[in-house]
Amino acid sequence: MTEQARPEVVVITGASAGLGRAIAHEFARRGAHIGLLARGTESLQAAAREVEELGGEALILPTDVADANQLEAAAQAVEEQFGPIDIWVNNAMTSVFSPFKEMTADEFKRVTEVTYLGVVYGTMAALRRMLPRDRGTIVLVGSALAYRGIPLQSAYCGSKHAIQGFSDSLRAELLHDKSNVQLTMVQMPALNTPQFGWVKSRLPKKAQPVPPIFQPEVGARAVYYAAHHKRREIYVGGSTSIVIVGNKIFPGLGDLYLAKTGYKGQQTDEPENPHRPNNLWEPVKGDPGTHGTFDAQAKANSLQLWADLHRGWFGLGAAAVAGLGFLLSRSKK
Numbered sequence: 001m002t003e004q005a006r007p008e009v010v011v012i013t014g015a016s017a018g019l020g021r022a023i024a025h026e027f028a029r030r031g032a033h034i035g036l037l038a039r040g041t042e043s044l045q046a047a048a049r050e051v052e053e054l055g056g057e058a059l060i061l062p063t064d065v066a067d068a069n070q071l072e073a074a075a076q077a078v079e080e081q082f083g084p085i086d087i088w089v090n091n092a093m094t095s096v097f098s099p100f101k102e103m104t105a106d107e108f109k110r111v112t113e114v115t116y117l118g119v120v121y122g123t124m125a126a127l128r129r130m131l132p133r134d135r136g137t138i139v140l141v142g143s144a145l146a147y148r149g150i151p152l153q154s155a156y157c158g159s160k161h162a163i164q165g166f167s168d169s170l171r172a173e174l175l176h177d178k179s180n181v182q183l184t185m186v187q188m189p190a191l192n193t194p195q196f197g198w199v200k201s202r203l204p205k206k207a208q209p210v211p212p213i214f215q216p217e218v219g220a221r222a223v224y225y226a227a228h229h230k231r232r233e234i235y236v237g238g239s240t241s242i243v244i245v246g247n248k249i250f251p252g253l254g255d256l257y258l259a260k261t262g263y264k265g266q267q268t269d270e271p272e273n274p275h276r277p278n279n280l281w282e283p284v285k286g287d288p289g290t291h292g293t294f295d296a297q298a299k300a301n302s303l304q305l306w307a308d309l310h311r312g313w314f315g316l317g318a319a320a321v322a323g324l325g326f327l328l329s330r331s332k333k
Contacts, residue, residue: 027224194288218237
């Protein structure tokens, strides 16, 4: 099989549920061979069945991304099974919904190790293989919270901020080395994923994504696009753009607004069960699937994202209008 004809080889961390699983679906529809990395074997098996039903091939690799050695072993297993890795998607995350003053040091460390260092370790494993070949793409799944921290998720927001700084630093190094390996970051909005039912929480009410909420497939389309186009960064959803740009202009106003609305906005009206299982230390049993419990509120499309991914057409349209205007003005003389 020629290099051009062979299926893309993709690695996705956090692939067993939510956004990671939607990303796997997006690549599977194009026949990709996918290494599915996560801790939960049962949900990984379900994700693998879906990948194969959609036309891809799957390799299940139970992996804790907080362990660099496990990620290195997973990368090696993917290349032994499928060949050189073309695309690596760093998506795995965990969080704790809690006021910072109530968190333990071990909880904060665990969130940081999974959500931030998991990205660092995954990128290391990918670069060990991509740099000698001088090709490949690494996609970092970020968030509007990489720029604007919110209350009750200090460890998660800190990790996403760290990923943003890490990506800037590494990108500059790749440019300095004139490497053809591509690095891109996709900043997500609130998504309807199962995480709100499995993340550890000390909140009195059940956790929810802050509206507006989008289906994970919206984010997955952005990741697939980012993996195949040389874009430094992509914002998903108008809300993400507003949060990031607004925070650059009026950060103090954001502090006051979130102090007033950030607690209630992240909770439903239903009481939380403080004894329910959570996935901070171990995967939750069962298969949570791709979507969370907010289907009724979640948007299946984003006009902002569509416009962003098709902005070349907007540029052509603007040029055509300008050209037509010029011709009309000339014809009147």
